[in-house]
Amino acid sequence: MSVQLLANIVIGLALVGYLAYRQATWRSVDPTRVWRAPLVLGAVGLVVLAQSAAAVTTLDVLFLGVEALVSIGAGLAMGAMTRFRTAAPDTEGRTLQARTGWAGAGLWVVLIVVRIGLDVLGGHLGAHLLTSTGAVLLVLALNRAARALVVDQRIPRPATGMMVR
Amino acid sequence: MTTGPGPVGTDPVRGRSGSVTSRVLDLVGIAVVSYWFVRTGLADAAPAWVWIVGTVALAAWLLRVLTGSDRVLVVATWGMVLAGATVVVPTGALMVAVPLVGVVVLAARRPVWAGPVAAVVALVLVAATAVVAGAPVTVVLGTGGGLLLAAAVGSGRRQARIAEERTRQAEVERQRAELLADRTRAAREVHDVLAHSLGGLVLQLDAVEALLEAGRVDEATRRAGEARVLAASGLAEARRAVHALREDVPAPPTSGPAAPTDLPALVAAHRSFGGTVTTHGDVALTAVDAAHRAAVVAAVREALSNARRHAAGRPVVLSVERDGDAVRVTVANPLGPGAGTPDAGGPDPDGPGTGLADSGGPARTGDGHGVVGMRERFAELGDGSALHAGALDGAFVVTMRVPGVTS
Numbered sequence: 058m059s060v061q062l063l064a065n066i067v068i069g070l071a072l073v074g075y076l077a078y079r080q081a082t083w084r085s086v087d088p089t090r091v092w093r094a095p096l097v098l099g100a101v102g103l104v105v106l107a108q109s110a111a112a113v114t115t116l117d118v119l120f121l122g123v124e125a126l127v128s129i130g131a132g133l134a135m136g137a138m139t140r141f142r143t144a145a146p147d148t149e150g151r152t153l154q155a156r157t158g159w160a161g162a163g164l165w166v167v168l169i170v171v172r173i174g175l176d177v178l179g180g181h182l183g184a185h186l187l188t189s190t191g192a193v194l195l196v197l198a199l200n201r202a203a204r205a206l207v208v209d210q211r212i213p214r215p216a217t218g219m220m221v222r
Numbered sequence: 223m224t225t226g227p228g229p230v231g232t233d234p235v236r237g238r239s240g241s242v243t244s245r246v247l248d249l250v251g252i253a254v255v256s257y258w259f260v261r262t263g264l265a266d267a268a269p270a271w272v273w274i275v276g277t278v279a280l281a282a283w284l285l286r287v288l289t290g291s292d293r294v295l296v297v298a299t300w301g302m303v304l305a306g307a308t309v310v311v312p313t314g315a316l317m318v319a320v321p322l323v324g325v326v327v328l329a330a331r332r333p334v335w336a337g338p339v340a341a342v343v344a345l346v347l348v349a350a351t352a353v354v355a356g357a358p359v360t361v362v363l364g365t366g367g368g369l370l371l372a373a374a375v376g377s378g379r380r381q382a383r384i385a386e387e388r389t390r391q392a393e394v395e396r397q398r399a400e401l402l403a404d405r406t407r408a409a410r411e412v413h414d415v416l417a418h419s420l421g422g423l424v425l426q427l428d429a430v431e432a433l434l435e436a437g438r439v440d441e442a443t444r445r446a447g448e449a450r451v452l453a454a455s456g457l458a459e460a461r462r463a464v465h466a467l468r469e470d471v472p473a474p475p476t477s478g479p480a481a482p483t484d485l486p487a488l489v490a491a492h493r494s495f496g497g498t499v500t501t502h503g504d505v506a507l508t509a510v511d512a513a514h515r516a517a518v519v520a521a522v523r524e525a526l527s528n529a530r531r532h533a534a535g536r537p538v539v540l541s542v543e544r545d546g547d548a549v550r551v552t553v554a555n556p557l558g559p560g561a562g563t564p565d566a567g568g569p570d571p572d573g574p575g576t577g578l579a580d581s582g583g584p585a586r587t588g589d590g591h592g593v594v595g596m597r598e599r600f601a602e603l604g605d606g607s608a609l610h611a612g613a614l615d616g617a618f619v620v621t622m623r624v625p626g627v628t629s
Contacts, residue, residue: 115352118362122346129342133335206334 062180062188066173069193073169077162080135083142085151088212091205099198106191117186120179124172124187124196131168132200135161136207155208168200248287248323255319256280262316272312279305279320286327299327300340307344310365311351318365322372329376330383337376341369410595411463414520417592418527419456423449425495425530448494484515485522489540492526496535499526503542510549514607514624518551521596521609525553525620528592533557533618544626551622557613596620 138161144154179187259276282301289295306320321344329337348365426449433442485505492499507515529538538555593611600609611620
């Protein structure tokens with residue numbers, strides 16, 4: 058197990074732990090900003106991936122594709138699990154709050170286990186692009202984007218005047 | 223294309239974007255891809271599994287074009303994506319058209335994620351077969367780019383369809399609003415006619431009753447005759463209003479006694495009901511055009527009718543004044559006993575029903591529709607014409623302002 062792989066696992070675990078905590082607690086959401094995090098993450102991931110300048114193989118594409126599918130699937134499920142409530146306005150005047158709950162946090166753990174498994178398997182088969190930081194960020198961005206896609210459609214809009222639960 | 227413009231593209235009932243043109247395009251695509259699939263397959267001596275999976279992909283495409291069932295369509299489209307993507311590499315990227323069409327179709331439908339997920343699934347299948355066959359990565363990346371584009375095209379189609387749907391809904395809303403406006407207009411016409419003639423009739427009949435009790439039979443007979451004339455005129459007016467509502471054109475003169483349609487006639491009618499009215503200025507309204515004159519006459523009729531109901535026996539003052547380019551018409555009467563007391567002297571000249579609230583008694587059956595109707599009629603003229611009604615210094619005052627004809 059290379060040092061970079063180990064570092065990636067540690068960074069990934071820390072990130073996933075933080076995100077799992079955030080998902081399990083009520084957080085203010087801004088309907089106009091649900092797409093910001095996935096876009097930023099995706100852009101940074103693409104730039105980092107391009108900087109790594111490693112030769113892309115078909116095996117890389119295969120493993121990245123599988124990871125993307127798993128990540129998107131988890132994101133869609135998280136989006137579907139998200140619950141909304143209205144609360145007193147926060148410092149920025151947002152009244153809408155959302156959380157995914159502990160089931161969503163559990164999905165993160167599943168996601169990270171699958172990812173580590175694929176990392177190890179891909180590393181053995183020669184798919185080295187998979188373990189790069191850019192790929193990690195890109196897969197994370199896909200997960201957030203899939204969640205945003207579902208959340209964006211389920212957000213209770215003031216125009217409908219209804220709470221969606 | 224030999225077909226005319228497809229009639230289905232804008233068909234709201236079918237809900238899928240399968241115009242005749244796009245169906246023909248699909249069939250042509252199936253024929254061309256099938257021909258080249260067989261030709262290259264024979265030339266390269268393709269393995270049996272490629273023949274089978276490729277045939278499944280093409281059959282799924284055909285099924286998608288021909289089916290009318292929504293569920294079959296979804297299954298067939300996923301079949302196109304899965305089977306088609308599997309044989310992209312073995313057929314030298316010939317079959318890439320099949321998963322591309324599948325992704326476009328899925329991305330144009332609900333749920334939103336189906337298109338992107340189908341594109342990634344297809345990419346994984348292409349990459350897997352490329353790994354096994356040792357194909358160059360450029361084939362995989364090129365296919366990936368194409369799939370991304372297909373998903374974008376599909377979601378563009380979905381957005382266009384949503385926009386079309388919204389436009390249709392907005393049109394329905396507009397028609398509903400128009401219908402409501404028409405109903406309001408009808409309600410106002412009915413009120414104008416019936417409140418005037420029936421209100422007058424009630425007063426006349428009250429008087430007949432009182433005269434009969436006093437034994438003044440001759441006067442009572444004269445009053446009853448006037449009441450009959452009023453009833454006949456109200457009936458004629460109601461017929462005219464119904465005709466106007468049906469035809470949306472001014473009604474022809476009807477038989478029977480004509481209802482008062484100018485201010486002098488209204489004043490005369492008011493006096494015949496036993497009311498007192500003093501006039502000032504050009505009551506013939508020569509400085510006002512026909513449309514505005516009709517609105518003014520309707521409002522004055524309503525105001526006089528209200529004065530009879532709520533302030534019976536009190537003197538009414540009707541004045542017409544030139545005010546620069548505009549003409550101002552005012553109807554004022556002292557508030558009757560009890561009438562308007564909640565608002566008397568109050569600073570709310572525009573409150574609906576002000577001074578017109580029910581104050582009991584058999585003839586006092588108003589609920590403010592008249593004032594609302596008067597105000598609407600003036601607002602509909604849309605040229606700065608305005609009407610104010612309310613209690614002022616112990617009197618109920620209706621003020622109208624309409625543009626005068628500049629000579």
